[in-house]
Amino acid sequence: MNTNSNTYTVIYSIILVVVVAAVLAFAAMFLKPTQDANVKKDTIGQILTAATFAGVEDAAILDTYKAEIESAILVNLEGEKVGDLNIEDCEVYGTSDLKKQIAAEQKSLPVYIFKNGYTVVPCYGAGLWGPIWGYVGLEKDLKTIKAVCFGHKGETPGLGAKIADEPSFAESFAGKTIGEGEILFEVCKPANTQVDAINHIDAISGATITSQALGFTLNQWFGFYKNYLAKNAAQEVVEDVVLDVEPANTVEE
Amino acid sequence: MGNIKETFLNPIFKGNPISVLVLGICSSLAVTVQLKGAFVMGLSVMIVTGLSSLVCSLLRNTIPNRIRIIVQLVVVALMVILVDQVLKAYAYSVSKTLSVYIGLIITNCIVMGRIEAFALGNKPFASLMDGLGNGIGYALILIVVAFFRELLGSGTIFGFQVIPDAVYEFGYANNGLMILPPMALILLGCIIWIQRSIQKDLQEK
Numbered sequence: 001m002n003t004n005s006n007t008y009t010v011i012y013s014i015i016l017v018v019v020v021a022a023v024l025a026f027a028a029m030f031l032k033p034t035q036d037a038n039v040k041k042d043t044i045g046q047i048l049t050a051a052t053f054a055g056v057e058d059a060a061i062l063d064t065y066k067a068e069i070e071s072a073i074l075v076n077l078e079g080e081k082v083g084d085l086n087i088e089d090c091e092v093y094g095t096s097d098l099k100k101q102i103a104a105e106q107k108s109l110p111v112y113i114f115k116n117g118y119t120v121v122p123c124y125g126a127g128l129w130g131p132i133w134g135y136v137g138l139e140k141d142l143k144t145i146k147a148v149c150f151g152h153k154g155e156t157p158g159l160g161a162k163i164a165d166e167p168s169f170a171e172s173f174a175g176k177t178i179g180e181g182e183i184l185f186e187v188c189k190p191a192n193t194q195v196d197a198i199n200h201i202d203a204i205s206g207a208t209i210t211s212q213a214l215g216f217t218l219n220q221w222f223g224f225y226k227n228y229l230a231k232n233a234a235q236e237v238v239e240d241v242v243l244d245v246e247p248a249n250t251v252e253e
Numbered sequence: 254m255g256n257i258k259e260t261f262l263n264p265i266f267k268g269n270p271i272s273v274l275v276l277g278i279c280s281s282l283a284v285t286v287q288l289k290g291a292f293v294m295g296l297s298v299m300i301v302t303g304l305s306s307l308v309c310s311l312l313r314n315t316i317p318n319r320i321r322i323i324v325q326l327v328v329v330a331l332m333v334i335l336v337d338q339v340l341k342a343y344a345y346s347v348s349k350t351l352s353v354y355i356g357l358i359i360t361n362c363i364v365m366g367r368i369e370a371f372a373l374g375n376k377p378f379a380s381l382m383d384g385l386g387n388g389i390g391y392a393l394i395l396i397v398v399a400f401f402r403e404l405l406g407s408g409t410i411f412g413f414q415v416i417p418d419a420v421y422e423f424g425y426a427n428n429g430l431m432i433l434p435p436m437a438l439i440l441l442g443c444i445i446w447i448q449r450s451i452q453k454d455l456q457e458k
Contacts, residue, residue, distance in 0.1 A: 009317040016324060020331045027335055031342040038345035058346065154353060157283075 042151075043092050047122075049149035050135035051114045062090050070115045074108040079227030082108050095133050098124035101224075109224055118146055119232075121225050125217030128209040130154040132163065132217060136173075142229040148173045150214070160210030172201055178229070184222040187215035261382040264390040271394040272445045273455065276362040281395050282437040284354050288411050291399035293347045295392025297340070297355055299385060301332045302364050306372040306384030308332075313373045325368045326359075333359045363387055398440045406431030 002008060041058070044065045048056055056064045072085035072092070085091040093101075093110040101107045102124065112120040117140050124133040130153030137147040148170050150163040162169055178184050179199035186200045188211065203211035222229075270276045277298075284294045308328050309316075316324050337355045340348040348355065358364065367387050372380035403409055405428045408416035416425070430436050449455045 003315065003317050004319065009320055012315070012317055013320060013323070016327055020327055023331060024334055027338055031338050034342035035338070035345075038341065042345065042349070157352070 039094065040090070040092065043094055044090060046149040046151055047092065047112055047120050047135050050120045050137035050147050051112070051118045052116065052137060052147050054147070054149075065090055068114050068116065070113045072110065072112050075111055075225075075228045076109070077107050077224060077227060079225075079229075079231045085110060093122065095124060095131060098122055098133060099131070102220075107224060109228075111225075111228065121221065123217045123221035125213055125220065127152055127155050127213045128160050128207075129156070132210065132214060134163075134214075134217075136218070138178075138229070142232045143177045145173045145176045145178070152210075155210050156207065159204065159207040162204050162207065163210060163214055166204075169201075169204065176201065178222050183219065184226070185215065185218040187211045187218070257379055257382055260379050261386040264383070264386040265393060266390070266448075267452065269390040269394065269448070270363045270366075270387050271391055271441070272448050274363075274366075275445075276366060277391055278438075278441070280354055280357060280361060281391070281398060281441065282434045284351060285395055285399040285402050285437050286406065286432055287350075287409075288396065288399045288403050289347060290350050291395040292392070293340070293344065294351060294354065295388070295395045297336045298358055298361060298363070298391050299388025300336055301329065301358050301361075302367055302388040302391075303381055303384035305329045305332050305364055306367055306380040307377055309368045310372040310375060310377040310380035316373075321373070322365075322369075325365055329359050329364050329368070363391055394441070394444060397444060398437055401440055402431045402437060406436075 003012075041061050045056065045058075045061050048054070048061065048064060048068070051068070053064055053068060066087060069087055072087055073081050074083035074085065076082050085093070092112075097110075101109055110122060114120065118137045119140075119142060120135050120137045122133065122135050124131065126132070132150065132152040132155065134148060134150035136145055138144065139146050150170065152161060152164055155161045155163065176185075177198050179186075184199065188200070188203050190200070190202060201215075203215075264270060268274070271278065271281055280294065280298075284290045305325070305328050309325055312324070312328075333356060336358070337348070340351075340355060367384055371383045375383070400410070403411075404415065408414060408421075408427050428436075
């Protein structure tokens with residue numbers, strides 16, 4: 001057979017591509033559940049890090065989460081609770097779920113409240129090369145940041161990737177607070193900052209776009225949670241009111 | 254059979270793809286900060302070179318000459334994606350550390366170089382051995398470089414601390430330069446230097 005004829009070349013390439021595609025599709029389907037479980041575990045690991053449980057062994061992540069979580073709820077922009085996340089199944093919002101919330105009109109934003117008093121809220125946005133995301137652990141006043149954990153899909157190693165790799169960057173968030181007014185949080189050069197340094201983090205040298213993107217993302221998501229965080233300062237009072245109302249309703253019925 | 258043994262062993266030392274052919278330098282700089290990453294990377298490259306050489310050798314009489322590079326690329330890409338997917342499923346933390354570098358195995362000159370130079374003109378078994386041999390040769394250099402970088406840069410081997418705390422108390426400090434890519438290049442230079450002093454026939458006149 002003439003292996004150099006045009007017909008042969010075209011047919012050969014078509015068959016080759018179809019066979020390769022079939023093999024890849026099969027492999028992807030077969031491995032998907034395991035990969036998803038890994039990604040979920042990784043997400044929970046990041047949430048735990050933000051709640052000060054850093055460095056939990058891979059195998060112990062799910063159990064630690066179940067043991068330490070107080071409640072995992074979904075809230076809307078007004079800060080009202082709109083749903084629950086199943087703790088027994090370790091249900092969490094992954095990056096794709098977070099992405100949907102940015103454009104959604106009726107947002108359901110996850111809040112993870114831990115038994116040790118820290119509340120973890122996520123953020124998600126566009127970095128330089130791909131998405132960046134993170135989890136911010138807040139103290140009981142819901143203003144002071146205790147710990148953070150950031151992740152990214154493909155920021156430049158050694159530069160933008162430092163948001164996840166460089167411990168000192170994450171440590172610099174500890175003790176900072178979410179500001180008030182237009183700028184809730186900022187990541188920039190100290191010289192550029194217009195606001196009180198208490199809600200400002202030094203940007204990473206050489207990673208201007210990633211740093212700006214992170215600042216924008218944090219600002220946006222703190223904005224989403226603004227009402228929830230504000231309400232939570234008076235949370236106990238609100239709960240009392242709810243409790244008072246409910247019996248009243250029962251009586252009327 | 255002696256020929257096949259030679260095919261397998263030659264690339265491991267005498268014709269090592271990194272230290273003699275100077276192929277695949279980029280990835281050997283990038284993933285040798287820690288032994289674990291270097292080990293998995295070496296293993297992945299070994300599987301990719303071995304299997305792609307085998308498949309290309311099986312197809313060698315059917316491949317249309319004009320699109321042979323594309324066919325090789327498709328086969329290599331298939332193997333790389335499979336390795337990447339398997340790592341994501343069963344070794345997630347390592348796959349996270351190696352991030353883009355697993356996907357970049359496809360650009361590793363060793364893989365395409367061996368297919369083009371060897372697999373297309375030899376029988377499948379010999380090609381498999383040639384691929385595996387080159388992969389092992391690559392892995393070997395990676396592991397040697399990573400051993401020194403991890404030992405001197407972080408004081409650990411496979412993540413376990415080997416330099417006792419007492420030594421640190423005497424004022425010993427980890428060498429930060431070892432963590433950075435330039436040191437990998439310098440170590441690689443040293444390896445090539447040593448190999449050339451042993452193998453005199455490699456020296457240019």
